Amino acid sequence: MLEDKNQERTSLAELGEFGLINHLTEHFKLYNSSTAKGIGDDAAVISASEKERLITTDLLVEGVHFDLSYMPLKHLGYKAVMVNLSDVYAMNGVAEQITVSIAVSNRFPLEALEELYAGIQLACDTYKVDLIGGDTTSSTKGMLLSITAIGTAEKEEIVYRDGAKDTDLIVVSGDLGAAYLGLQVLEREKQVFQVNPQSQPDLDNYTYLIERQLKPEARKDVVELLKELEVKPTSMIDISDGLSSEIMHLCTQSKTGCKIYEDKLPLDPQVISTSEEFKMDSTMIALSGGEDYELLFTVPLADFDKIKSNPNLSIIGHVVAQSEGMNLVTRANQEIELKAQGWNTFKQGDQE
């Protein structure tokens, strides 16, 4: 999208750092009474509260975590916020503030950053989160986003990764694997475009997959749903690196094992049809795909009735003793040891 030669281009140097921050953030609203002082001083100030504060941070690097040739900047801004809010929700908390730091090379005009901040603002407005600070600087190459999210939770409401107990049910929200397949579709279209820039992609069969890749939603609604259902998970994590990897985190930290049932994994019809088209195993994709930003949690067996018929939640297995290991039970009723094929950015080729 940056290749559009007709768009206006205003150099970042014209504004300077302070002018730039003011320009990009002047239309942001504040939603939380806890935000005592936002942007404009040495530090932001958050009011005292009887609740605990949750702090989480993520770094997104162009060429490693995102590709601007198919990721519109507005979507990138939105997604970067989602990735962080998701971590607050995974603690069973309420996200209230974010800080956003960006490093960009001078090749980005002001209009590109306006797009990015439009996405950040949409995320803030939708999730009622306040932008309270950040830093804006130049980079020697590409774009980098560092976001910190701050949330609150009552002490007794916080859910850690280490509380799963033998016989607990393992539950996942939404469905799995679509974001990964969305990325595969976009990568394929990029290659087609590089060979033939005149080609018109027909993406009707992949709309859900692409939306899950480009505009994921953090599951604030699931945290609210669990409160309504009066269910407090015993352990919880969000799915950023793939289901296998995240289940293994819960089990390792809780000192348990697990059984996950292949036929219980929630898959969207587009995931099934597109897996076939790409000649990939949909179970593998659900287990290792990553970037779903769904919540994975365990609940006591006694909560079965509260969970079982909820369309937003799938019971995919249960916790077992650590000695039994972490296994997938296949449709053919075979047990296969789970392996984490999560994303290791350091194993990717260095593009320097």
Next chain:
Amino acid sequence: MLEDKNQERTSLAELGEFGLINHLTEHFKLYNSSTAKGIGDDAAVISASEKERLITTDLLVEGVHFDLSYMPLKHLGYKAVMVNLSDVYAMNGVAEQITVSIAVSNRFPLEALEELYAGIQLACDTYKVDLIGGDTTSSTKGMLLSITAIGTAEKEEIVYRDGAKDTDLIVVSGDLGAAYLGLQVLEREKQVFQVNPQSQPDLDNYTYLIERQLKPEARKDVVELLKELEVKPTSMIDISDGLSSEIMHLCTQSKTGCKIYEDKLPLDPQVISTSEEFKMDSTMIALSGGEDYELLFTVPLADFDKIKSNPNLSIIGHVVAQSEGMNLVTRANQEIELKAQGWNTFKQGDQE
């Protein structure tokens, strides 16, 4: 220092992201009872408190903010923490936690990151701050550090930028301009080294300057001193972009003017002698040098006796009505309008 061919090199990919974070942070101690949960879950947890929370964040980019050819990684880690703590102290707060996110290209071996984290750990131990989270990822070029610092302050103790009043005294801690000159000395030595790698630099005359550039200290002690003196500043900011730029922030946000006296600017003898050597004006350097990380604040005239004879503090001027403007009174008793020559990273050449 990365050119030392004899050092051990362990590839980051061998450890993976989780192993890497664990390896780098396993020896960090926790100092604050407010740190309920540090590294190891979706988010860190900070206990509820009757105090306000202060949040500040900074992004440091290789090739823009630091040059690894003369900045040892241990010093970089230390300085990156100082830059953030300084912002908490500039609110009159107590820094308690930090998160550290880094992006590094695969050319950095594990041993380089260990050096970086040794500096971060030294800063945490010295300032009694807890590392509670972060993110570690690969970059496509160079190194980037994003640090968020979290502090506390009683609501009535917080000092903002906008409280300066006509007749207030303008006070600065420590001395000015040394960090900037330290950078000039290091840049000169780098050029000498590039011409003649056998040359042995004699840096005895610049030790203070170089230390101020490579190992600045955040002025936690000044915040404590002010409490002892029972002085609460009416406005405060830390000096990262140069005295002029920071004074202008205070005056603009407080809707005041100021008079700064050239003969009151605190200069170390090495600043004076090295300015002469570089044929630079030491007043200019004190006003625009940057990276001093001293505290600049205003106090009511009634506090004059508490401040005047303290060796850590210099009264450099006073606040006047906004209509009188922001001026420097020279040794020749001329008034010159202050100009912000602060650092605008976007005006530097793009090195892409």
